[in-house]
Amino acid sequence: MTLSVALHHRFAGFSLDAEFEAPGGVTALFGRSGSGKSTVVDAVAGLLRPDRGRIALDGTLLLDTDAGRMLPPHRRRMGYVFQDGRLFPHLTVRQNLLYGRWFAPKGQGADTGRIVDLLGIAPLMDRRPGSLSGGEKQRVAIGRAILSNPRLLLMDEPLAALDEARKAEILPYLERLRDELHLPILYVSHSVAEVARLATTVVLLEAGRVIASGPAVDMLADPALAPAMGLREAGSMIFARVAAQEDDGLTRLETGGGPVFLPDVGAAPGATLRLRILAQDVMLATERPRGISALNMLAATVEEIRLGDGPGAMVRLRLGEEHLLARVTRRSVRVLDLRPGTPVFAVLKTVSVGRENVGTAT
Incomplete structure (x- = not known):
């Protein structure tokens, strides 16, 4: 059609x-x-x-x-x-x-x-x-x-x-x-x-x-459109495959950047899901963090940085064949020396992806 x-x-x-x-x-x-x-x-x-x-x-x-x-x-x-x-x-x-x-x-x-x-x-x-x-x-x-x-x-x-x-x-x-x-x-x-x-x-x-x-x-996932979408609601959509239901009540999903653990999403292994991840829920690190409670650390590459009018910046990351947005400060961009091509880890809390942001995919 x-x-x-x-x-x-x-x-x-x-x-x-x-x-x-x-x-x-x-x-x-x-x-x-x-x-x-x-x-x-x-x-x-x-x-x-x-x-x-x-x-x-x-x-x-x-x-x-x-x-x-x-x-x-x-x-x-x-x-x-x-x-x-x-x-x-x-x-x-x-x-x-x-x-x-x-x-x-x-x-x-x-x-x-x-x-x-x-x-x-x-x-x-x-x-x-x-x-x-x-x-x-x-x-x-x-x-x-x-x-x-x-x-x-x-x-x-x-x-x-x-x-x-x-x-x-x-x-x-x-x-x-x-x-x-x-x-x-x-x-x-x-x-x-x-x-x-x-x-x-x-x-x-x-x-x-x-x-x-x-x-x-x-x-x-286009940082240029984030203001029109609303900065607080800006976020990207990635696809994930259900790999397993873990014994501790978490569901393990496979994405282009590695595994993601979420509270039981009620989908069978092999199912493909849509995950909406808010840009404000994504933290960036240039080395894989250790000794923190966050379970989800996705390997990614900086693809684009768009500086805002104020102290903020929107960073688009390549995650395998998909994209992820991270909302950080200009200062973080400078301190981490972020630029296109920089390898990073996108860190998000397990509880930051609520059930309302998990959907099915064709």
């Missing part, structure tokens, strides 16, 4: 001028509130007619203002999941799901039983939305959208209204949809943690403009 978007639209006090291409997988539209993310999704869905624009999905032209073409929403075959679910309160979960299935092209409806199982909503089928938790409502809303057999699933900050516990509950279900259904998703978020868990591609928006786009692993 390829989604090609070029939009130009002006509101009072805001101008959107965004162009990007999204391949298959989960494309995250990321940016601060007011950057234009929801406007882009509404235009893709056909809920907004831009002043000028062109949108094509796999060669099918959805919008071309120059040619006077705009497919209405019901002909675009988009599934849309909003922040608040928008379930019909007078219908049961089963009836809400069947309503979504009613919109699927004849003979092309998704397997209802499979979707119900993937989302873990079988026990909810006879209940009404008023008796569901926020996380349960969102899972039902996602199921309803998928059962319409969309060509593209649009998700506009589907976890924004949930507390941290409910987010942790629903994220694994979104990973299962990504990994098992292979349904292309355009996912709006201003949460770096969600992007690192779910996205395969990131489109970074700022003040109505696309300032960068590309594979999630590259975007998250």
Whole structure:
């Protein structure tokens, strides 16, 4: 799948001028509130007619203002999941799901039983939305959208209204949809943690403009983009293979820089996981540290150093075939004599990678 978007639209006090291409997988539209993310999704869905624009999905032209073409929403075959679910309160979960299935092209409806199982909503089928938790409502809303057999699933900050516990509950279900259904998703978020868990591609928006786009692993590890991502949330994503469950309750993972030990992650040996490691949780040493409690010391090489406006610096490290970010001070860069090509050890505490930063990978 390829989604090609070029939009130009002006509101009072805001101008959107965004162009990007999204391949298959989960494309995250990321940016601060007011950057234009929801406007882009509404235009893709056909809920907004831009002043000028062109949108094509796999060669099918959805919008071309120059040619006077705009497919209405019901002909675009988009599934849309909003922040608040928008379930019909007078219908049961089963009836809400069947309503979504009613919109699927004849003979092309998704397997209802499979979707119900993937989302873990079988026990909810006879209940009404008023008796569901926020996380349960969102899972039902996602199921309803998928059962319409969309060509593209649009998700506009589907976890924004949930507390941290409910987010942790629903994220694994979104990973299962990504990994098992292979349904292309355009996912709006201003949460770096969600992007690192779910996205395969990131489109970074700022003040109505696309300032960068590309594979999630590259975007998250780019020190130049850290300010736009948010320095406190800046961090990279690496892949790790589960090597063993140790007797002391730790899981041993293999990465490009060596083993990483984490509290039991509940994955079988051989499974591949995504690890989001915050740049502020990474310490650097030019020699392998001894006599410290940290178990995770990854061999790496300095690839790039980007000095900040203040006393900080962002260091990109090469870790095998992947990259890791470390946020340190300018003074540390000077004292350690860091420069591109310097071999270092990236040190992180076992407890610094929380469960919310460990996800599955295809």
